[in-house]
Amino acid sequence: MKWEDLRRSKNVQDRRGQSSGRPSGMNRSGGGGLAPLLMMLLSGRGGKFGIVIIILLFLFGGGLSGLFDSQSTVPTDNSISYQESRQVDQETYSPNSGISNDATEAEVGFLSAVLGSTEDFWGEMLPQYDMEYQPAQLIIYSDYQQTGGCGLGSAAAGPFYCPPDSSIYIDLSFYRDLSSKYQAPGDFAMAYVLAHEVGHHIQNEIGVMDSYQQAVSQTRSEAARNQLNVRLELQADYLAGVWAHYAEEQGLLELGDLEEAMQAAHAVGDDTLQEQAYGRVVPDSFTHGTSQQRQAWFMRGYEYGDLEHGDTFNTLLPGESY
Template sequence: MRLDDGRESDNIEDRRGGGGFPVGGRGIGVGTIVLALVAMYFGVDPSVVLNVAGNLQAPEAQQHAPAAPGVQDSGDPAQDALARFTSRVLADTEDTWGALFRAAGSQYREPRLVLYTGGTGTACGTGQAAMGPFYCPADQKVYLDLSFYRELQGRFGAPGDFAQAYVIAHEVGHHVQNQLGIADKVQQARQRTDERGANRLQVRMELQADCFAGLWAHHANRSRGILEQGDVEEALRAATAIGDDTLQKQARGVVVPESFTHGSAEQRVRWFRRGLEKGDFASCDTFSARTL
């Protein structure tokens, strides 16, 4: 992936140096940890656990120390290199979505990305590394513990810088949904249906975020030539590895489609590839699609 000469984002909050707090520290209860692990293990959308935890926790549990702007020197060169790569990917999404929104006669409000270690306070409750990267619509921030990159390579068998970029772009895709008003409409619709119906809506939401990630890659590559040989395959391996059916089979040995919240491996690959190949908003309308 060609980002070495790209700028770094001004929207990074680096809490790795103490702005967050370790798992087991103040604000993270044992029950929340168990719920988070169960959610991840059974392929349940971690944001559901985050929202519940945020409603149950006392306000002080959601506080955190102010984070210095931009990537800070942690004393770990390898970790800092990953942090700066993340910052450059975020900057590229800002440039791409900013241009797309301007072309549509609108203005893109850039999200912030919080780097943390172990756990940290969010407007959606307590964020924990065990939940993986996530987007909190309440504060319009993406949260990422850099240890997930190691898990992506080791546990999920999806190495590569573009696999990492795909994960970031997916979460930024949720921010785009939030800004377009899609997230609010889906949340309202979920509250009017049963659990299976809510899961189906969540799947369409996640697949659209995958498509938006592909849409970003399409325009970023056309404008700046970011893709190198093998990059797309890295993203497709990551999409396959974190499909609900893949995760459920690993965790329980059986697949339960009714409990899907993110989509199957095949669906996630299909919608990322669709955004990558088509490059337009209309092609990412998962909510009108008869077949996912």
């Protein structure tokens, strides 16, 4: 992607090295904030406010708007993944090799440029639908980060969006995981990841997130709730594709960029992740869609470049039948 000449977004907060609230023996996002609140409720000091927070944690705490279901990902072993990273990088993608300061500065610059491009695009697009665009914040962190309403974010959970504080959380280690663990190298793979999280912010801005929460609260079966989550995620993929359409129009795409995004969308599909982690797949437990669905909705957004064709909630999904 030709990003060097793009303006850098001002909505980036670099909090690397300021790890906050490291939990003891807990690495799942959301869990960190829950225990003290439960204590507060049990001791009768929480009141209604506490209950609301508990519900919010229930809704968002598990990395609801993450890139993938963090529970079905391959276990992390840094020593192994860095080794793999070097091997992969030799053949494919050099900017991510090693973990030098220069490399991470380039990654921050890249993310700031891509975020700036999404801001320019959505800032033009939403007014066409009589809506205003308030940009999201991008929090770049390392290890653990306390969010504003989604519990404790952890690098192990991958990139995620937190609706209550309208912020996207990314640990740069994921940049390297993409090319090593997920075998989706290339800068546009990471652009897709960020554009997907911005897609969740668009959903928050235009009210889809509210409708989704309402629907979830009225749904009893877990399989049906998972299905709603799949539709939310596929729409974020669609919106990432819509931005890619704009990037193409702006002449920012290079040969192979689309393939990089498609490879990343494939890598974070539920079936692919579950197959890798457990050697089998459980479709009822899917929360983000299959690799094929994620690719299809990204491409659909890329082809149409509008909001009209992205209603994943009332559309028969590719691969589904009556």
